[in-house]
Amino acid sequence: MADLTYREALRRALDDELARDPEVFLMGEEIGRFEGSYKVTAGLWEKYGPQRVRETPISEEGFVGAGIGAAMMGLRPVVEIMTINFILVAMDQVINHAAKIRYMFGGAVGVPMVIRTPGGAGAQLTAQHSQSLEAWFAGCPGMKVVAPASVADAYGMMKTAIRDDDPVLFVENLVMYNVTGTMPDDPDFTVPLGRAAVVREGRDLTLVAHSYTVQRALRVADTMSRDGIEIEVVDLRSLRPLDAETVAESVRKTSRALIAEEGWSTYGVGAELAARIHRLCFDDLDAPVERVGGAEVPMPYSKPLELAALPLESKIEAAARGLLAESGIA
Amino acid sequence: MAKAAETPPDTLLDKDTALRLFRMMALIRRFEERTEEQYTRARIGGYCHLAIGEEASTVGAIDALEEGDCLYASYRDHGTALAVGSEPAAVMAELFGKETGVAHGRGGSMHLMDVQRRFFGGWGIVGAHLPIATGTALALSYRDLPNAVLCQFGDGAVETGSFHEALNLAGIWDLPIVFQIINNQYGMGTSVEQSSAEPDLWRRAAAYRMHGERIDGNDVLAVREAAGRLMTIARQQRRPALLETITYRFRGHSVADAGKVYRTAEEIELWRKRDPITRFGLLCSERGLLEQDEIDQVWSDVAAEVKAAIDEALGAAFPDPDTLYEHVYGDPAWREQFSRMHAGAPFGERGEERTWQT
Numbered sequence: 001m002a003d004l005t006y007r008e009a010l011r012r013a014l015d016d017e018l019a020r021d022p023e024v025f026l027m028g029e030e031i032g033r034f035e036g037s038y039k040v041t042a043g044l045w046e047k048y049g050p051q052r053v054r055e056t057p058i059s060e061e062g063f064v065g066a067g068i069g070a071a072m073m074g075l076r077p078v079v080e081i082m083t084i085n086f087i088l089v090a091m092d093q094v095i096n097h098a099a100k101i102r103y104m105f106g107g108a109v110g111v112p113m114v115i116r117t118p119g120g121a122g123a124q125l126t127a128q129h130s131q132s133l134e135a136w137f138a139g140c141p142g143m144k145v146v147a148p149a150s151v152a153d154a155y156g157m158m159k160t161a162i163r164d165d166d167p168v169l170f171v172e173n174l175v176m177y178n179v180t181g182t183m184p185d186d187p188d189f190t191v192p193l194g195r196a197a198v199v200r201e202g203r204d205l206t207l208v209a210h211s212y213t214v215q216r217a218l219r220v221a222d223t224m225s226r227d228g229i230e231i232e233v234v235d236l237r238s239l240r241p242l243d244a245e246t247v248a249e250s251v252r253k254t255s256r257a258l259i260a261e262e263g264w265s266t267y268g269v270g271a272e273l274a275a276r277i278h279r280l281c282f283d284d285l286d287a288p289v290e291r292v293g294g295a296e297v298p299m300p301y302s303k304p305l306e307l308a309a310l311p312l313e314s315k316i317e318a319a320a321r322g323l324l325a326e327s328g329i330a
Numbered sequence: 331m332a333k334a335a336e337t338p339p340d341t342l343l344d345k346d347t348a349l350r351l352f353r354m355m356a357l358i359r360r361f362e363e364r365t366e367e368q369y370t371r372a373r374i375g376g377y378c379h380l381a382i383g384e385e386a387s388t389v390g391a392i393d394a395l396e397e398g399d400c401l402y403a404s405y406r407d408h409g410t411a412l413a414v415g416s417e418p419a420a421v422m423a424e425l426f427g428k429e430t431g432v433a434h435g436r437g438g439s440m441h442l443m444d445v446q447r448r449f450f451g452g453w454g455i456v457g458a459h460l461p462i463a464t465g466t467a468l469a470l471s472y473r474d475l476p477n478a479v480l481c482q483f484g485d486g487a488v489e490t491g492s493f494h495e496a497l498n499l500a501g502i503w504d505l506p507i508v509f510q511i512i513n514n515q516y517g518m519g520t521s522v523e524q525s526s527a528e529p530d531l532w533r534r535a536a537a538y539r540m541h542g543e544r545i546d547g548n549d550v551l552a553v554r555e556a557a558g559r560l561m562t563i564a565r566q567q568r569r570p571a572l573l574e575t576i577t578y579r580f581r582g583h584s585v586a587d588a589g590k591v592y593r594t595a596e597e598i599e600l601w602r603k604r605d606p607i608t609r610f611g612l613l614c615s616e617r618g619l620l621e622q623d624e625i626d627q628v629w630s631d632v633a634a635e636v637k638a639a640i641d642e643a644l645g646a647a648f649p650d651p652d653t654l655y656e657h658v659y660g661d662p663a664w665r666e667q668f669s670r671m672h673a674g675a676p677f678g679e680r681g682e683e684r685t686w687q688t
Contacts, residue, residue, distance in 0.1 A: 063499065066462070066465030069463055069464060069468065070469040072462070075469050101451075102657050102658070102659070105436070105451060106432070106437060107656065109443070165661035166660060166661050192667065194666075194667035194670060242671045275674070277674065
């Protein structure tokens with residue numbers, strides 16, 4: 001067991017896959033000499049050269065499309081979009097093309113491509129650079145969307161995503177790059193897609209989250225544990241495929257469900273899960289399903305306003321306490 | 331317009347080549363005419379874009395491809411599929427939405443494909459397949475293969491951002507790709523002059539320090555010569571190029587468009603006189619390559635071939651609704667990955683047996 005940062009875990013996964021399979025290559029803005037805008041690819045350009053760590057101009061539509069065309073030939077491109085906000089200019093390539101090619105050509109060809117990109121907010125990056133848009137993609141058949149929340153998952157899911165024969169949107173989080181965690185020593189360690197994890201057991205309330213919000217959820221659980229309230233935290237890990245069964249099993253045990261996410265809750269991950277929990281756990285619930293997300297405003301710049309817009313621990317805790325109060329606890 | 335006498339000497343024909351080019355253009359013409367008729371009989375749904383009039387631009391360029399070269403096309407792709415050698419019956423079956431279609435009825439008119447013949451699709455979003463074709467050229471380069479990509483698209487695609495991004499990437503990465511503008515002079519009902527601040531579309535190549543060239547797209551030999559020359563350069567020197575072939579569609583943008591509001595009867599008539607198939611037939615006659623009875627025989631053969639394709643497609647089965655979910659994903663583990671997603675899913679998405687009518 002070794003301690004690594006989330007960033008180092010991602011880099012190690014990319015490094016290991018580049019070394020393992022000559023058909024894997026990286027592509028994106030500033031990922032070479034510049035080492036990546038968030039330094040995830042540092043050292044890889046020197047190690048593997050400009051063919052396999054391919055620097056691109058600011059042409060997201062162009063190089064996401066180029067990734068698709070290379071993947072259709074059987075290569076395994078890992079395309080970096082500097083932040084998830086910029087994927088919007090390549091939306092046509094992702095949704096109209098990557099997600100649909102296998103189906104509309106009758107299974108004749110697939111797109112084994114990974115798009116990796118960080119989302120999230122909290123560094124005063126403002127409205128155009130602070131979004132969590134993964135739910136938009138998770139709603140699209142043909143896509144797979146994952147959002148690891150731990151160092152081990154960052155490594156294990158990146159390897160799985162690169163080896164997957166379908167397009168995978170791999171959502172990282174700006175705030176998580178420096179988070180430290182433990183990595184299994186097994187060099188063949190991978191994490192399957194479509195499997196959520198119960199990262200903390202509890203009996204009173206199920207708190208579902210993904211990406212950095214899992215870290216917040218765990219802190220909320222720690223805090224409330226001091227008052228004798230035991231929260232079960234489910235890390236979704238993968239949004240599509242979604243592991244609704246693990247969520248339902250937990251809610252059947254706790255009888256209460258709260259979904260927290262950094263993106264906007266309306267039409268979001270919480271909305272989808274609430275609908276499923278309602279169907280799966282109708283007779284088990286002691287309170288209506290609750291959701292908490294980012295404030296439904298474009299992200300403001302000023303620090304007090306930004307903090308007010310984020311789903312901070314205090315906001316998640318308030319939602320949890322409200323839910324418990326509704327059902328007669330605390 | 332180039333005259334036959336101006337055709338470069340290296341395109342002088344042998345009889346087999348003449349017959350092959352003429353036959354393919356005639357097949358496409360007849361196929362498209364019968365397709366139009368099948369559409370009016372409601373055997374074909376959705377959008378349906380015919381390429382009548384553009385046969386020389388399609389056939390001339392595709393005839394210049396070599397084994398291992400890759401091809402991309404726009405949604406006006408029936409002729410493209412025929413020109414690469416896809417079975418007419420499988421193409422017609424796709425238009426009919428049948429399981430025996432080239433995409434098993436999943437794609438329809440705009441998404442024909444034949445991976446065995448390296449035809450990577452007709453694409454439905456104007457301009458968006460240019461970056462994808464560029465990526466395929468990148469894969470050829472990455473694997474150090476001696477082939478190149480031919481990427482065909484209409485004049486409308488030139489005004490998209492994708493056009494710029496794709497040509498720029500091909501330029502900076504020295505990719506083996508020829509971008510062919512099949513300029514039929516209208517993007518739907520909007521003329522090139524209306525759409526483009528530089529209506530000499532081939533000149534855009536200069537912005538990427540790329541070779542650009544405009545030729546008569548209704549002269550199958552000129553198209554074949556230019557495409558062959560530029561593809562050779564792409565293969566051997568890893569230099570991309572932009573080739574503009576000027577042509578005209580005799581029909582509207584799609585079968586739903588009569589094509590008469592935005593252009594004059596005189597203009598259409600003028601271009602009919604430049605019909606690429608008639609012209610090539612005359613040339614072959616003048617050169618003594620094809621006798622009139624041979625030309626008549628070709629027309630009669632392709633008519634029979636298209637009729638047989640229609641009959642076969644009509645007799646084929648529609649896809650089974652139970653196969654609706656096939657091909658969304660292809661990873662060997664996909665069913666296992668999605669096995670826990672049925673829980674609580676919307677009605678119809680929980681793996682239920684279909685008890686409702688479709």
